[in-house]
Amino acid sequence: MFFGETSINLDAKGRMALPTRYRESVEEASGNRLVLTYSAFDSGCLWLYPEPEWERVRDQVMALSTFNPSHRGLQRRLVGSATQLELDGSARLLLPQTLRQVAGLEKKVVLMGMGARFEVWNENVLNQRRAEEERSIQEQASAEMAELVL
Secondary structure, eight states: OEEEEEEEEOOTTSEEEOOHHHHHHHHHHHTTEEEEEEOSSOTTEEEEEEHHHHHHHHHHHHTSOTTSHHHHHHHIIIIITOEEEEOOTTSEEEOOHHHHHHHTOOSEEEEEEEESSEEEEEHHHHHHHHHHHHHHHHHHOOHHHHTOOO
16 A cells, blocks of 8 residues: 655656655565556546556456447546556666656656555646645535544
8 A cells, every 4th residue: 555745856867766665565566567657537647556456457447338438538548558667776667758748747746655556746736736626625525525534
């Protein structure tokens, strides 16, 4: 289970170092084999999965009916654009240029542990999104959220 956030600088080649606190878990979960794809919901964000978790997600997405245009779009976005990655000897991942460009990833990114996967955000986009979400939560807190004891 991955959680927490880390600010990371991409190097000139588009590589990012996997934070030390995740390395053992990623090794155990996937033998350092990961899959990177677009977020299903957020621009400015990529999803990074340990390979076994990715296979579960991939199989669910591909089981959707291709007769539905929104299903086909999700299949293209997640599965069609997915790229398999492996950590190098310095525990770095080379993020493909096409995925970096579409997500707007530049020098500063944020890696967020989100349970079974990571999110890789453009730092500025994430900060803007947080400000928008904060305003929205204050305006439209759901009944379920109101019952949370945090």
